[in-house]
Amino acid sequence: MKQEVALAAKRRAETMEENRVKLIGAARKAFTASGFAAASMDDLTAKVGLTRGALYHGFGDKKGLLAAVVAKIDSEMAALAQEAGAALATPWEALLAEGEAYIGMALDPEVRQIVLLDGPSFLGDPSNWPSQNACLSITQRAVANLIAKGVMKPIDVEAASRLLSGAAFNAALWVAASDEPHIVLPKAIEAFRLMAEGFLAG
Structure with missing residues (x-):
């Protein structure tokens, strides 16, 4: 029985x-x-x-389904970003490549509509999404490693990670909302890289 x-x-x-x-x-x-x-x-x-x-x-409900879809796509985006970084020679370049890859995914119609446009509109602040917190944890490990190696300035790990992750996400939001995303994308990536370089030691 x-x-x-x-x-x-x-x-x-x-x-x-x-x-x-x-x-x-x-x-x-x-x-x-x-x-x-x-x-x-x-x-x-x-x-x-x-x-x-x-x-x-x-x-x-319908919103619960959206949350599940966003989590699924967001986790796939994180994996693709990590793949982009894995091919780079240094951990620093890998970190930048991950952020740039994430921003670039704003050109994907599925990512644009579901994660970047509908997600924040119907699910609220992305920093509260479990999938974004998972991405943040990955960034924190990378940042902690770079600080320990003296590549990045001795700054609070969580603060630096939240700024880097938030900058990548908000740059992607800008690209997604633009009428000319292909023109905006390189501008967003250049600004992200310049901002990130402010964390470099020396």
Whole structure:
């Protein structure tokens, strides 16, 4: 009997996870195409053969679904930024490359609409998002390492990390909101690099 109950619970959990993945995938497409406010939850759920009940059960409400989608995309952005930095010769250049890569992702239609435009509008201050705090933790480790090696000035690690992370995110916001993002992007990256270089020792 216990085994049957355990198997049933496992199946329920697997079904919930499958539904969650389906809904996040459908929401990414719908939010990118229409924006969060205009996206129809009935259309979204119907496209993956689910009901509104599945959405509410998995995410609470439409905003909960947006938060899950933002977290998913934001984590992918962080991974891509780290990949960009991994190819660089020094930890300092890697840190700058990660920030620049993050800013550059503002040109991606999905990132632009969901993370940079709808995210702050409907989920509030990005500094309170779990995904942004995860990005901050990565930056803090890099900054602490650079300070320990004498590459960066002996400044408070959290303060420097929050300024660097916030600058990258706000630069990306600027690019995303611009009517001429391809023109704004190099300006944003140049300003980010100059600001960051103020932390360099010597």
